[in-house]
Amino acid sequence: MLGSEHEQLWREALHRAFPYSSGKRHDVASAMNALRVFRNRLAHHDSLLATDVPFRLSQMIDVVAWADPDAARWLRRIERVTEVHRLRPATRNDTVVVPARNAWGLYQSTRAYVCQAGRSFQPVDHLAFYSQRQILPEVPKILFRLDNVDWTVGEVNRLRATGERRDALLADIIEVSRKQGWTEGRYQVFGLTAPGSAGHLTLPTPIPHHSRGRGSAFTQGQRYVVRDRLRRARSTADL
Template sequence: MTTASDLASAGILPAPRFAPYKHEASNNLSDANDLYVWHGEMSASCMELLSHFEVILRHSIDSTLANHFREHNRNIPWFLMNTKLAKGISDKISEARADAARYNFESRDHIVSRLMFGFWTNMLARKYDELWQKTLHNAFPNARRPRSEVMSNIEGVRLFRNRVAHHDSLLGVNIPFEVDRIFLICGWISSDAEAWIRSVSRCHSTYSKRPVSPANTVIVPAKIAWKTYQKTSAYVCQPGRYFRDVSRMGFYSEKKIQTSIPEILDRRDRIPWTENEAQRLEKTGNPDDRKVAEVIRETRKLTNLNGEPLYAAGSYQVFILSNSSDIARTKTTNKPIRHTKTGKGSAYVRKHRYCSIGSILHASTTDDIS
């Protein structure tokens, strides 16, 4: 039977496309072929889920705006009315109408169905904050969160959707995390919608069939992060950054991997790094939320040698980690693991790097880590 590796060897499948699967499978072609086929099934499951999500999202926003502008009384779609909002989106509406007309579809619902995912995300942008305050928050009745947080989470889904739709590799993506974010937003719209979309999703079951287990530890560059972990038992980085599904984190600073390899207890993305958000999280009564609130407050106090904040205003992604003194959860090496290579481009970690915890615990230098 012809395999993906056969196609790559014959030049039918691009060799660079297949290469990451070979690398992930440690050059075992049988495992690489199985992984490549699984990846296609995983992408299909994600696309199916995303299609359900997009319809629920756009209908919630569309119906909220239709009610706000009293569309049923005026008998004009809200996006064709003589309003400031409609004028601002007229180009997108014209494109959608023209696209619908090509197929002899010109009803309002056909026009709505032709509006891209980014259109609905953009409806939650800062320029529409007044509209959010007046009505758009009603599209997410269970959220009880600021517009910026709702938008940033939906933007995260949009980026994930684009990655899936463009057939990009998902090997470097924590798929369960991205799927759970979709469930979360659906819950903000309707608890029934969340229950239903969970029931029809095949993503977690497909993910569990992954033929090659991913490396379970991520090593991050830690010029600042190591000190932050020591202070807060957390890792904070830019929002929207992709990570694989890993259970542990190590810190590379001063040309060595530091001794503590904590367990990842929680992960949140696109969190507003403000005192208001800390107060909101603190009031939920959830101990995990309270821990994130503590991290926000502690990191906002951190400064560099010039007295400038290490974590400027904005939103961040945060990993809550086990404390270095928690011997039940945090693995510890006997001494830092040195990186012996020198010269330009020789750093062991630039963005982040994956490996197994077993190889870390038995390594003398980074050359021993797989």
């Protein structure tokens, strides 16, 4: 019912079901579709090892808040997912390492990492950049994560009008990236710390990757490591 073929139905009636949303059908449809995919994985007992469950929970509650903020506050108060997830018997890989050919320059100018909408990540606290066969020394802390962000001038104007600090930061990220050649579309955004900020890690030197040959890059998509090992590593072999 939230598909593009029902745009007129959205404008005439369905938008009233989400009075606290942005008012854009695509925003609601994107969030609902992400939750539909997640729900299907749960229903089919699929693995969630590579899924950021707390992030998906937050998405669910956000959708509820678009309909009824009181109901969303009630869900936050009673949900048990966060506590159960915290008790899971798993090694805590708290840092994601991402390729940085384009990402590093954008981080330097915006203090953000931007990637395709809907991309799945494990729960992590920090993000590191891999470029030219080494992990770069700056390992920022993740301040916020937003999915399906509309990369348009109209969205920049809407964000600036809210008066919220995070919305202003997001508007800056969109504006700067568009000037650097990023095209309109929908993206996922990680707001990150700057060097010297609380929680930000700066390594003494880059961490080199010595493996050679086709397909031997340390990461071609994303890879997870333990932050404390980054502090001690002489090469990626120590991770």
